[in-house]
Amino acid sequence: MATYKLTVNGQPKEVAADPSTPLLWVLREELNMTGTKYGCGVSACGACTVHVDGVATRSCMLPISLLGNRPVVTIEAMASDPVGRVVQDAWVEKDVVQCGYCQSGQIMSAVALLRATAKPTETNIEESMGGNICRCATYVRIREAIDLASQRLT
Numbered sequence: 001m002a003t004y005k006l007t008v009n010g011q012p013k014e015v016a017a018d019p020s021t022p023l024l025w026v027l028r029e030e031l032n033m034t035g036t037k038y039g040c041g042v043s044a045c046g047a048c049t050v051h052v053d054g055v056a057t058r059s060c061m062l063p064i065s066l067l068g069n070r071p072v073v074t075i076e077a078m079a080s081d082p083v084g085r086v087v088q089d090a091w092v093e094k095d096v097v098q099c100g101y102c103q104s105g106q107i108m109s110a111v112a113l114l115r116a117t118a119k120p121t122e123t124n125i126e127e128s129m130g131g132n133i134c135r136c137a138t139y140v141r142i143r144e145a146i147d148l149a150s151q152r153l154t
Contacts (some may be wrong), residue, residue: 087110093148119154
């Protein structure tokens with residue numbers, strides 16, 4: 001066990017964890033932040049996506065020991081984030097959510113995309129969102145929500 005000082009959603013946190021513990025489990029088990037979901041455990045589905053130093057990152061494969069001083073932002077912070085709020089509102093308006101399990105990861109990936117590319121093309125969206133799996137296949141509505149959010153942000 002080691003002690004790690006983190007910044008999560010702008011707040012300082014301190015946790016004791018094995019160095020190999022993935023960030024996902026630190027967030028969920030140590031910090032009780034359950035918005036970030038476990039999907040596959042091999043970085044293939046995107047349910048565990050968070051932002052690490054502004055970059056969409058799969059938290060299930062990032063050992064806490066490799067996080068360093070980089071700030072972490074989770075879905076819990078999106079309601080108070082200007083881009084996150086617009087994306088969440090577009091998600092609701094386009095009725096994206098079906099079962100909802102993957103949606104926190106989808107939203108985190110969409111926010112990262114819109115921060116990097118204000119007016120994403122279909123190719124930009126496909127490249128950025130392609131690694132996020134939705135078992136309910138709401139991909140058309142996800143794309144529509146990203147387009148709507150992009151229009152509202154520019």
